[in-house]
Amino acid sequence: MxxxxxxxxxxxxxxxxxxxxxxxxxxxxxxxxxxxxxxxxxxxxxxxxxxxxxxxxxxxxxxxxxxxxxxxxxxxxxxxxxxxxxxxxxxxxxxxxxxxxxxxxxxxxxxxxxxxxxxxxxxxxxxxxxxxxxxxxxxxxxxxxxxxxxxxxxxxxxxxxxxxxxxxxxxxxxxxxxxxxxxxxxxxxxxxxxxxxxxxxxxxxxxxxxxxxxxxxxSAAAQSPAMPRTVTLRADSLFRFDGGNDAAMLSAGRRELDKVARSMKTTATLRELRITGYTDRLGDNAHNQSLSLQRAQTVAAYLRARGVTVPIAIRGLGSAKPVAQCRQTRRDELVRCLAPNRRVEIEFVVAPS
Structure with missing residues (x-):
């Protein structure tokens, strides 16, 4: 047919x-x-x-x-x-x-x-x-x-x-x-x-x-390893601490996003990206919500500038859904422990086969 x-x-x-x-x-x-x-x-x-x-x-x-x-x-x-x-x-x-x-x-x-x-x-x-x-x-x-x-x-x-x-x-x-x-x-x-x-x-x-x-x-068969459905990027690798705009983006973060953009070009069935920003629990809720959204928007804009044309859904969830639970009393130790919670997740939505 x-x-x-x-x-x-x-x-x-x-x-x-x-x-x-x-x-x-x-x-x-x-x-x-x-x-x-x-x-x-x-x-x-x-x-x-x-x-x-x-x-x-x-x-x-x-x-x-x-x-x-x-x-x-x-x-x-x-x-x-x-x-x-x-x-x-x-x-x-x-x-x-x-x-x-x-x-x-x-x-x-x-x-x-x-x-x-x-x-x-x-x-x-x-x-x-x-x-x-x-x-x-x-x-x-x-x-x-x-x-x-x-x-x-x-x-x-x-x-x-x-x-x-x-x-x-x-x-x-x-x-x-x-x-x-x-x-x-x-x-x-x-x-x-x-x-x-x-x-x-x-x-x-x-x-x-x-x-x-x-x-x-x-192309999909040659891809090694296979492109995951969700990529989690540590915010500490993407941005300076407590930063979320393009000026705060680190060189290591740009290299990581360049890899993501290149891998998308070999995924013909990609239909949409869903980018979600997160922060740790330090700071007030309003600031964390704004910062998490800014991080997601900055990542989306960077991928757009690298030729990504699929629809992108963006959201910031602040300190929600923590992946690390920390109880340190010293602030420097607490900041290090909470690092996994400061992240940006990129979910790849592909068309059904």
Missing amino acids: KTPLTVLVCALTLTACADHAARARLGIQDPTLLQSGIGASQDEAAGAANPQWINAYAPAASGGTALASLQARLNRLPPEQNGYFRAKAQCWISAGQEARQAGDHWGFVEEAIGQAAVITLGLENGTSLSAANPALRTVSVVRPDLWKIVNTIKSDPVTASCREAQQPLACAEVELMQAGHDAWVRNFAHAEKRLPDIQDNLRKSAESALQCKQAAPA
Whole structure:
């Protein structure tokens, strides 16, 4: 029985464009776009800029300067961040440059800058990013069938750990948004011209995901020792005492997290990470709760910066669930005894086999 990815590869290889009814072929369902033509009143439903859009994108006064700045920032990111989000930021920058060079004054340049900026800032800061595509004011939905293919590839667990599949997928999403903008300005023919490249990128992504899936059993067998379901890292190895942010992270802790990030790349069925921070019982509860959460957030941000793209659930449990019970009276001895309780646990949630 063929897997969904196999079916997609076949479908994308054989898809061809018909020669009639461009608008119908694009599968447009937006009633405003279907019923309005050039010269229609530009109320908000027809695309007039609303206050929310102006507040979000008015600061992007010089599109060329903003795009060049974003490109320079993206180029400075380390090579290990060459995953889905970096590819998506690059494709948004390219889309903005193309629209600007074409003299597009409908607002798509500003929206492309906004999307690229959000992703680039997240990569720089190591914060969690959403892979969802936002609804943009100047973009209509075209080819819902291709969006279904995007979501099928995206939802396959192997894609999260297969970088070869991530880059063409990210660009296909941005290109579909570009086609949606072409349709929004009633340039249906130009929207259609983008479809072959979109389909080709989706085919490449699906084929790469299949190759990663086929290679996964051999990688898993070669992995020694087998990747555990939960990794416990001593906080004293990760951070300076009573520290939890990136500035407090120790070199030994960074090396440990680098090992974790590398091991995840060989686990094709990885679906989610659950990161939990803990402290010892010294100090007040509010401080311990905040510190444990900060440690979990810092570890998550570090792994994100190393190319980890799977969803990450973060929590801090303070001094709960101690693994060591200590009754020393001297503080230095008590601190040493309580060391196992100061920890960060990383649980790997894999898809059922």
